[in-house]
Amino acid sequence: MGSLQLDDFVAGWVGGAAAVIVGHPLDTVKTRLQAGQGYGSTFNCVLTVYRNESVVGFFKGMSFPLVSIAVYNSVVFGVFSNTQRLISQHRYGNCNHPPTLMDLALASMATGAVSVGIGGPVDLVKIRLQMQTQTFLEANLNLKHRTGGVSVQAAYRGPVHCVGTILRQEGVAGIYRGSSAMMLRDIPGYCLYFIPYTFLCGWISPDGCLSPSPFSVWMAGGIAGAISWGSATPMDVVKSRLQADGVSFNRYRGVIDCISQSYHSEGLKVFFKGLTVNAVRGFPMSAAMFLGYELSLRALREQAETNP
Template identity: 80%
Template sequence: MSFPLISIAVYNSVVFGVFSCTQRFICQHRYGKPNHPPALIDLTLASMATGAFSVGIGCPVDLVKIRLQMQTQTFLTANLETKYRATGVSVQTAYRGPVHCVATILQQEGLAGLYRGSTAMFLRDVPGYCLYFIPYTFVSVWITPEECLSPTPFSAWMAGGIAGIISWGTATPMDVVKSRLQADGVSLNKYKGVIDCICQSYHCEGLKVFFRGLTVNTVRGFPVCAATFLGYELSLKALRKKA
């Protein structure tokens, strides 16, 4: 839990920072004012840029998190699995912590190893962030009273929760593929790439495999994203008052 807790603050600050700066840049270029209300195309371009940029940070973070979480079960190498099960000999976990996990991956697989599953994550995050920031923007404007210049705490909370449900609900299939690719390679390399992972998963478990965890993602998406957007809007208001 320590690694996700530490990394999530940095990751979210980068994501929101890239989206905000990109949106302001687009509005400045198109309308001459960075604070001009963005059109749908402006939000789409900013969201796509954010999704593409987020892979650079998010992919190694997710990889380390998944590799460490996999150690809740006994780690067995592919070649010695049967032998150890037969003799009852316990096997030590592969990683002692996040730093050791990163060092081991770099040593065994190189820098490319930290970006295992990056293609799947790109295919998840580019449309995923479009369905994250765009619904939030329109819903928050819709439920915010006209006399308010910025979203109220309730508007930010509700719009963020709705955006989280939409985003995570639609991103689940590619998230499954991404997680399988990142979990692959600990004991053996089962998948050759995104297409191979999709084909093998569908052949072995059917179409339902791509919706595994859908309920958890959508239920989790509301409170997590509601709190994220609420914290973002309240932070902006506090910083503006100090400025």
């Protein structure tokens, strides 16, 4: 049976870092739109954030995902690749046997289930930091004024303070707020991520090529990202609302309650908030992710062959 290959985890880390740098500004816009803050259109949200917070506003909370999402992506690619090889070894007796559609689906579903353990807390902290439209000092001064001088903690100073505050106020369960919605988003979402990528990569690559070209990887990764994020939007809205909930008061009791309240107050269109941003953001972010992954994986394996 094939052994665990660590180069997939390392290459996944590189791909994750590349994706965060490319996709974080649009991710901030997506989060603000989905949380129901009254921005209206995507264009109005971009203008409002820029007018009130300048360019810096689009990069709020980026330091935490730059580190954590890189680790998260490392787990995603490492689990997917090793699970796929394990399935091929079990079914065909050869871990390098080309995977079938069912093989890819099983590996993708396993990846989606495992990823929530790390991705849930990462997304929660990222969203809480992105939702802040004021600095910690400004928020406390405003609340002191409104509450007659009583100091009330209204903002997070950074990722570590955010985690500490959530643990203190909501317990360990608070760190995994929205994880059920994330599971419902990611299990089908990763199927619509890795499966299109694998088939598109093979389709775009010229006949006779042993490995896909950088252009094939970039294009296939971008299209797969747009498909995956676009289709995941309804459950992504629910997840974002649940994770943004609890900053000032708890509005939702769970996934079903969030869906019900959102539908009754805003109609069916609420579940497609951020669809355009998700699809547009999904292309460059996933293109950068897969390109960073594939190129670094090749470099690692070439180095291993050169220095056995």
